[in-house]
Amino acid sequence: MGLFNKIFNSEKKEGVEKKTSTPWIDLNSMAQLDKIEKRSEDRTIAILKHSTTCGISRMVLxxxxxxxxxxxxxxxxLYFLDLKAYRDISNEIxxxxxxxxxxxxxxxxxxxxVVHHTSHQGISAGKLKELV
Incomplete structure:
Protein backbone atom coordinates (compact mmCIF):
# COMPACT_ATOMS: atom_id res chain seq x y z
CA MET A 1 0.00 0.00 0.00
CA GLY A 2 2.96 2.34 0.64
CA LEU A 3 4.07 2.12 -2.98
CA PHE A 4 0.53 2.82 -4.21
CA ASN A 5 0.32 5.90 -1.99
CA LYS A 6 3.66 7.17 -3.26
CA ILE A 7 2.57 6.76 -6.88
CA PHE A 8 -0.99 8.04 -6.66
CA ASN A 9 -0.55 10.72 -3.97
CA SER A 10 2.40 12.34 -5.71
CA GLU A 11 0.02 14.07 -8.11
CA LYS A 12 -2.03 15.43 -5.24
CA LYS A 13 1.02 16.95 -3.56
CA GLU A 14 1.86 19.07 -6.57
CA GLY A 15 0.38 22.52 -6.21
CA VAL A 16 -0.40 22.01 -2.53
CA GLU A 17 1.10 24.85 -0.57
CA LYS A 18 2.57 23.92 2.80
CA LYS A 19 0.88 25.90 5.54
CA THR A 20 3.19 27.62 7.98
CA SER A 21 2.68 27.16 11.67
CA THR A 22 0.94 29.69 13.88
CA PRO A 23 3.52 32.22 15.14
CA TRP A 24 2.87 31.88 18.87
CA ILE A 25 4.90 33.85 21.40
CA ASP A 26 4.89 32.18 24.81
CA LEU A 27 3.47 34.40 27.53
CA ASN A 28 5.22 33.15 30.64
CA SER A 29 6.17 36.13 32.80
CA MET A 30 4.39 39.05 34.43
CA ALA A 31 7.06 41.39 33.05
CA GLN A 32 5.83 40.64 29.52
CA LEU A 33 2.45 42.23 30.27
CA ASP A 34 3.88 45.77 30.49
CA LYS A 35 5.73 45.22 27.21
CA ILE A 36 2.63 43.77 25.56
CA GLU A 37 0.51 46.70 26.68
CA LYS A 38 3.06 49.21 25.35
CA ARG A 39 3.51 47.27 22.10
CA SER A 40 -0.27 47.44 21.51
CA GLU A 41 0.21 51.13 20.69
CA ASP A 42 1.85 50.08 17.40
CA ARG A 43 0.57 46.56 16.71
CA THR A 44 -2.47 44.43 17.28
CA ILE A 45 -1.90 42.09 20.22
CA ALA A 46 -3.83 38.84 20.60
CA ILE A 47 -3.60 36.69 23.72
CA LEU A 48 -4.98 33.17 23.63
CA LYS A 49 -5.56 31.70 27.08
CA HIS A 50 -5.51 27.91 26.80
CA SER A 51 -6.11 25.12 29.31
CA THR A 52 -3.91 22.15 28.53
CA THR A 53 -6.28 19.77 30.34
CA CYS A 54 -9.54 20.86 28.69
CA GLY A 55 -10.84 19.04 25.62
CA ILE A 56 -12.84 22.05 24.44
CA SER A 57 -9.80 24.27 24.75
CA ARG A 58 -7.74 21.78 22.75
CA MET A 59 -10.41 21.62 20.03
CA VAL A 60 -10.65 25.43 19.80
CA LEU A 61 -6.86 25.70 19.59
CA LEU A 78 0.11 36.43 18.87
CA TYR A 79 0.65 35.35 22.49
CA PHE A 80 -0.10 31.93 23.94
CA LEU A 81 -0.80 31.55 27.66
CA ASP A 82 -0.81 28.10 29.26
CA LEU A 83 -3.35 28.62 32.04
CA LYS A 84 -2.28 25.62 34.06
CA ALA A 85 1.32 26.78 34.26
CA TYR A 86 0.67 30.54 34.57
CA ARG A 87 -2.66 31.13 36.30
CA ASP A 88 -1.23 34.20 38.05
CA ILE A 89 -0.65 35.85 34.66
CA SER A 90 -4.19 35.01 33.60
CA ASN A 91 -5.52 36.61 36.78
CA GLU A 92 -3.44 39.74 36.14
CA ILE A 93 -4.77 39.96 32.56
CA VAL A 114 -9.34 45.60 24.71
CA VAL A 115 -11.06 45.85 21.33
CA HIS A 116 -12.37 42.29 21.30
CA HIS A 117 -12.63 39.33 23.62
CA THR A 118 -14.42 36.05 23.28
CA SER A 119 -14.29 32.50 24.50
CA HIS A 120 -14.97 28.91 23.49
CA GLN A 121 -16.41 28.50 19.97
CA GLY A 122 -16.48 32.29 19.54
CA ILE A 123 -12.70 32.20 19.07
CA SER A 124 -12.02 32.64 15.37
CA ALA A 125 -8.91 33.27 13.28
CA GLY A 126 -11.21 34.92 10.73
CA LYS A 127 -12.49 37.45 13.27
CA LEU A 128 -8.93 38.15 14.39
CA LYS A 129 -7.96 38.80 10.77
CA GLU A 130 -10.74 41.42 10.54
CA LEU A 131 -9.30 43.23 13.57
CA VAL A 132 -5.71 43.48 12.31
Missing amino acids: KMFEADYDLDENAPID AERFKVRHESPQLIVLKNRE
Missing part, protein backbone atom coordinates in the same frame (compact mmCIF):
# COMPACT_ATOMS: atom_id res chain seq x y z
CA LYS A 62 -6.69 23.17 16.74
CA MET A 63 -9.46 24.94 14.82
CA PHE A 64 -7.83 28.34 15.34
CA GLU A 65 -4.44 27.07 14.16
CA ALA A 66 -5.99 25.34 11.13
CA ASP A 67 -7.73 28.58 10.09
CA TYR A 68 -4.92 31.02 10.91
CA ASP A 69 -3.59 32.45 7.66
CA LEU A 70 -2.35 35.95 8.40
CA ASP A 71 0.75 36.97 6.49
CA GLU A 72 3.94 36.73 8.53
CA ASN A 73 4.40 40.51 8.04
CA ALA A 74 0.95 41.37 9.43
CA PRO A 75 1.18 43.88 12.29
CA ILE A 76 0.15 41.41 14.99
CA ASP A 77 1.81 39.67 17.90
CA ALA A 94 -8.34 39.79 33.86
CA GLU A 95 -7.68 42.51 36.43
CA ARG A 96 -5.55 44.77 34.26
CA PHE A 97 -7.77 44.68 31.18
CA LYS A 98 -11.11 44.33 33.02
CA VAL A 99 -12.05 41.12 31.19
CA ARG A 100 -13.59 38.27 33.15
CA HIS A 101 -11.47 35.12 33.01
CA GLU A 102 -12.68 32.34 30.73
CA SER A 103 -10.99 29.34 29.15
CA PRO A 104 -10.26 29.12 26.34
CA GLN A 105 -10.29 32.85 25.73
CA LEU A 106 -9.01 35.25 23.07
CA ILE A 107 -8.29 38.86 24.04
CA VAL A 108 -7.32 41.44 21.41
CA LEU A 109 -5.61 44.72 22.33
CA LYS A 110 -5.03 47.91 20.36
CA ASN A 111 -3.75 51.15 21.85
CA ARG A 112 -3.71 49.62 25.35
CA GLU A 113 -7.44 48.83 25.13
Whole structure:
Protein backbone atom coordinates (compact mmCIF):
# COMPACT_ATOMS: atom_id res chain seq x y z
CA MET A 1 0.00 0.00 0.00
CA GLY A 2 2.96 2.34 0.64
CA LEU A 3 4.07 2.12 -2.98
CA PHE A 4 0.53 2.82 -4.21
CA ASN A 5 0.32 5.90 -1.99
CA LYS A 6 3.66 7.17 -3.26
CA ILE A 7 2.57 6.76 -6.88
CA PHE A 8 -0.99 8.04 -6.66
CA ASN A 9 -0.55 10.72 -3.97
CA SER A 10 2.40 12.34 -5.71
CA GLU A 11 0.02 14.07 -8.11
CA LYS A 12 -2.03 15.43 -5.24
CA LYS A 13 1.02 16.95 -3.56
CA GLU A 14 1.86 19.07 -6.57
CA GLY A 15 0.38 22.52 -6.21
CA VAL A 16 -0.40 22.01 -2.53
CA GLU A 17 1.10 24.85 -0.57
CA LYS A 18 2.57 23.92 2.80
CA LYS A 19 0.88 25.90 5.54
CA THR A 20 3.19 27.62 7.98
CA SER A 21 2.68 27.16 11.67
CA THR A 22 0.94 29.69 13.88
CA PRO A 23 3.52 32.22 15.14
CA TRP A 24 2.87 31.88 18.87
CA ILE A 25 4.90 33.85 21.40
CA ASP A 26 4.89 32.18 24.81
CA LEU A 27 3.47 34.40 27.53
CA ASN A 28 5.22 33.15 30.64
CA SER A 29 6.17 36.13 32.80
CA MET A 30 4.39 39.05 34.43
CA ALA A 31 7.06 41.39 33.05
CA GLN A 32 5.83 40.64 29.52
CA LEU A 33 2.45 42.23 30.27
CA ASP A 34 3.88 45.77 30.49
CA LYS A 35 5.73 45.22 27.21
CA ILE A 36 2.63 43.77 25.56
CA GLU A 37 0.51 46.70 26.68
CA LYS A 38 3.06 49.21 25.35
CA ARG A 39 3.51 47.27 22.10
CA SER A 40 -0.27 47.44 21.51
CA GLU A 41 0.21 51.13 20.69
CA ASP A 42 1.85 50.08 17.40
CA ARG A 43 0.57 46.56 16.71
CA THR A 44 -2.47 44.43 17.28
CA ILE A 45 -1.90 42.09 20.22
CA ALA A 46 -3.83 38.84 20.60
CA ILE A 47 -3.60 36.69 23.72
CA LEU A 48 -4.98 33.17 23.63
CA LYS A 49 -5.56 31.70 27.08
CA HIS A 50 -5.51 27.91 26.80
CA SER A 51 -6.11 25.12 29.31
CA THR A 52 -3.91 22.15 28.53
CA THR A 53 -6.28 19.77 30.34
CA CYS A 54 -9.54 20.86 28.69
CA GLY A 55 -10.84 19.04 25.62
CA ILE A 56 -12.84 22.05 24.44
CA SER A 57 -9.80 24.27 24.75
CA ARG A 58 -7.74 21.78 22.75
CA MET A 59 -10.41 21.62 20.03
CA VAL A 60 -10.65 25.43 19.80
CA LEU A 61 -6.86 25.70 19.59
CA LYS A 62 -6.69 23.17 16.74
CA MET A 63 -9.46 24.94 14.82
CA PHE A 64 -7.83 28.34 15.34
CA GLU A 65 -4.44 27.07 14.16
CA ALA A 66 -5.99 25.34 11.13
CA ASP A 67 -7.73 28.58 10.09
CA TYR A 68 -4.92 31.02 10.91
CA ASP A 69 -3.59 32.45 7.66
CA LEU A 70 -2.35 35.95 8.40
CA ASP A 71 0.75 36.97 6.49
CA GLU A 72 3.94 36.73 8.53
CA ASN A 73 4.40 40.51 8.04
CA ALA A 74 0.95 41.37 9.43
CA PRO A 75 1.18 43.88 12.29
CA ILE A 76 0.15 41.41 14.99
CA ASP A 77 1.81 39.67 17.90
CA LEU A 78 0.11 36.43 18.87
CA TYR A 79 0.65 35.35 22.49
CA PHE A 80 -0.10 31.93 23.94
CA LEU A 81 -0.80 31.55 27.66
CA ASP A 82 -0.81 28.10 29.26
CA LEU A 83 -3.35 28.62 32.04
CA LYS A 84 -2.28 25.62 34.06
CA ALA A 85 1.32 26.78 34.26
CA TYR A 86 0.67 30.54 34.57
CA ARG A 87 -2.66 31.13 36.30
CA ASP A 88 -1.23 34.20 38.05
CA ILE A 89 -0.65 35.85 34.66
CA SER A 90 -4.19 35.01 33.60
CA ASN A 91 -5.52 36.61 36.78
CA GLU A 92 -3.44 39.74 36.14
CA ILE A 93 -4.77 39.96 32.56
CA ALA A 94 -8.34 39.79 33.86
CA GLU A 95 -7.68 42.51 36.43
CA ARG A 96 -5.55 44.77 34.26
CA PHE A 97 -7.77 44.68 31.18
CA LYS A 98 -11.11 44.33 33.02
CA VAL A 99 -12.05 41.12 31.19
CA ARG A 100 -13.59 38.27 33.15
CA HIS A 101 -11.47 35.12 33.01
CA GLU A 102 -12.68 32.34 30.73
CA SER A 103 -10.99 29.34 29.15
CA PRO A 104 -10.26 29.12 26.34
CA GLN A 105 -10.29 32.85 25.73
CA LEU A 106 -9.01 35.25 23.07
CA ILE A 107 -8.29 38.86 24.04
CA VAL A 108 -7.32 41.44 21.41
CA LEU A 109 -5.61 44.72 22.33
CA LYS A 110 -5.03 47.91 20.36
CA ASN A 111 -3.75 51.15 21.85
CA ARG A 112 -3.71 49.62 25.35
CA GLU A 113 -7.44 48.83 25.13
CA VAL A 114 -9.34 45.60 24.71
CA VAL A 115 -11.06 45.85 21.33
CA HIS A 116 -12.37 42.29 21.30
CA HIS A 117 -12.63 39.33 23.62
CA THR A 118 -14.42 36.05 23.28
CA SER A 119 -14.29 32.50 24.50
CA HIS A 120 -14.97 28.91 23.49
CA GLN A 121 -16.41 28.50 19.97
CA GLY A 122 -16.48 32.29 19.54
CA ILE A 123 -12.70 32.20 19.07
CA SER A 124 -12.02 32.64 15.37
CA ALA A 125 -8.91 33.27 13.28
CA GLY A 126 -11.21 34.92 10.73
CA LYS A 127 -12.49 37.45 13.27
CA LEU A 128 -8.93 38.15 14.39
CA LYS A 129 -7.96 38.80 10.77
CA GLU A 130 -10.74 41.42 10.54
CA LEU A 131 -9.30 43.23 13.57
CA VAL A 132 -5.71 43.48 12.31
